[in-house]
Amino acid sequence: MSRVLLVSSYFRPDRTGVAVYSSGLARMLAEEGYDVTVVTGMPHYPGWRRGTAPRDDRPGIEVRRHRHYVPRRQTAPRRVAYEAGFLAGGLRLARRGPRPDLVIGVSPCLASAHVAIAAGRVHRAPVGIVFQDLLGRASAEAGVRGAASLARPAAMLERAAAGAATTVAVTSPGFASFFDREVVSLRNWAVRTAPDLEPAAARARLGWREDELVCLHAGNMGQKQSLDSVIDAAGRLGGRGIRMVLAGGGNDRGRLEHRGQGVVSFEGVQPAGEFEAMLGAADVLLLSQRASVRGMSLASRLTAYFAAGRPVVAAAAPGSEVAAEVRRSEAGVLVAPDDPEDLAKTLLALREAPARRAALGAAGAAYAARELAPGVVLPRWSAFVAGLHGGRERRAPAESIAA
Numbered sequence: 542m543s544r545v546l547l548v549s550s551y552f553r554p555d556r557t558g559v560a561v562y563s564s565g566l567a568r569m570l571a572e573e574g575y576d577v578t579v580v581t582g583m584p585h586y587p588g589w590r591r592g593t594a595p596r597d598d599r600p601g602i603e604v605r606r607h608r609h610y611v612p613r614r615q616t617a618p619r620r621v622a623y624e625a626g627f628l629a630g631g632l633r634l635a636r637r638g639p640r641p642d643l644v645i646g647v648s649p650c651l652a653s654a655h656v657a658i659a660a661g662r663v664h665r666a667p668v669g670i671v672f673q674d675l676l677g678r679a680s681a682e683a684g685v686r687g688a689a690s691l692a693r694p695a696a697m698l699e700r701a702a703a704g705a706a707t708t709v710a711v712t713s714p715g716f717a718s719f720f721d722r723e724v725v726s727l728r729n730w731a732v733r734t735a736p737d738l739e740p741a742a743a744r745a746r747l748g749w750r751e752d753e754l755v756c757l758h759a760g761n762m763g764q765k766q767s768l769d770s771v772i773d774a775a776g777r778l779g780g781r782g783i784r785m786v787l788a789g790g791g792n793d794r795g796r797l798e799h800r801g802q803g804v805v806s807f808e809g810v811q812p813a814g815e816f817e818a819m820l821g822a823a824d825v826l827l828l829s830q831r832a833s834v835r836g837m838s839l840a841s842r843l844t845a846y847f848a849a850g851r852p853v854v855a856a857a858a859p860g861s862e863v864a865a866e867v868r869r870s871e872a873g874v875l876v877a878p879d880d881p882e883d884l885a886k887t888l889l890a891l892r893e894a895p896a897r898r899a900a901l902g903a904a905g906a907a908y909a910a911r912e913l914a915p916g917v918v919l920p921r922w923s924a925f926v927a928g929l930h931g932g933r934e935r936r937a938p939a940e941s942i943a944a
Contacts, residue, residue: 543930544576546641546666548657550627550650552581552604554595556810557760557789558841559673560586562712562729563647569919570926571601578641579604580634580656582627585611587761587810588790605634614792615764617691624652631656636663643930644668646702651676651695654702667707669929671727672716673841675699708929715862725925729841730918731848731909736818743822747808754783754892756854757823759816760842762791767831770856772801773881774888779804783888785827788819820849824898825891828855830863832878847872847909852891852901856884872905 547570549563563579570577583606584592591611597604607630612619627650635644635656644666646657654670661668676695696719703709703720710725711717717724738746749755762768768787775785787797788808798807811819820826826846843866846853853873857863867873874891877883891898911917 543574543643544578544639544641545570545926546578546580546635546644546657546660546664547647548580548631548635548645548653548660549647550582550631550653551586551647552579552584553597554584554592555586556813557587559647559649561732561841562673565730565732566645566647566922567602568599569922571599573923575601577602578638580631580660581606582609582630583607583611587763588794589613589615589792605637607631607634620691624650628652628655632659635660640664641666643926645926645929646670646706648672648699648702649674649676651698651702654706655698658702658705661707667929668705669708669710669925670702670706671710671712671925672699672703673712673729675716675719708925710925713862715865725928727921727925728913728918729844730915731844731913732915733845733848734813734817736821737814738818738822740818740822743818747819747822748806749784749786749822752782754825754888755786755823756783756825756827756888757786757788757819758827758829759788759811759820759845760828762787762789762794762797764793765831766791766793766829767856767879768793768797768829769800770879770881770884771827771829772797772805774884775801775804777881777885778888781889781892783892786823816845817849820845820851823849823851825888826851826853828853828857828863830855830857830861830878832858843867843870844909844913847905847913850902850906852898853905854884854887854891856880870905870908872901872908874901 547567551560551563553560553564567577567579583594589611594606609626609630610622612623641664644657644661646654648654657668708725709720710727712727712729714726758771771785784806786806786808790810847870853867855863855867855873856876856878858878864875867875874887876887
């Protein structure tokens, strides 16, 4: 049985973002017959509060965890400390145990990529790096205090990891131009559990009236999301039959709750089944990003939004990865980022256009089925691993992987 060492700072039981795909990749490899060892830290995302490690007992997967620093607020020095802590603990864990036949690192965090490179050298194994986000660009674009000073060194470290890897994969087409080498293009798959309630019942559970247009932003609440503009748009829409909802967690949630009290509804991170029911109960799904966010990431929640079959309104820069994906899907409307007036006008227009909302939602569902379904996407991930390992054949159907 071939052994894989997978390094990712984000892993189950974290339920959003990169953790979903790192966990799904580990499960896919185990179902294909690999013996998988995961090097990770303690649960902490999206709330950026260190949680309790669960018992990891899935067949074929050994999870090694270490306790590293988790900043409750994001600043440049705290991010450096977070990366350094994961690097130190990850290097220690990656050296232990039987020699892996191949190593895969998932970035971010950037330290995961460098732990994987170091493990590959120690064990003389090929290394694949999967870039889910670009931390160098994120440092320049995301608006975290002091982070711009880290943009150049982070980009240098990303390129160094890519240069040392056997194979590099990117999950957004726009990332490829960042690297001075050939890369493999992968897509994240739409992870979807069956909703636990029909839309009308889910609306009743959430306290949403049938006669109001519910506009939902579901996901992380941080500086990058620029959710003040959503609160400001909600203030302009008061009394006009539109409910704005922010759902999820993140290090900016407490401030947003205080600022949006009485204007915006808040929901927590929803478990599988309830999350899909919540998306299906909404009329419009919102995605908001700062105007400076362009090439750092492709928001993973878009896959869930499209699969939910609801229209998307994305406040994103015209040249951003999010804007490009919304245009490809034909499933949504782009509005100017950090512009609550434009957002409010767009939502008012959609309130009066149920046929258009239905058409956009149908386009998103079709795009998810055509481009993002596990049966479409996961064979490409399998081929990436097979190429790293010299052509190993699949042993399990892609459709069996959920998360």
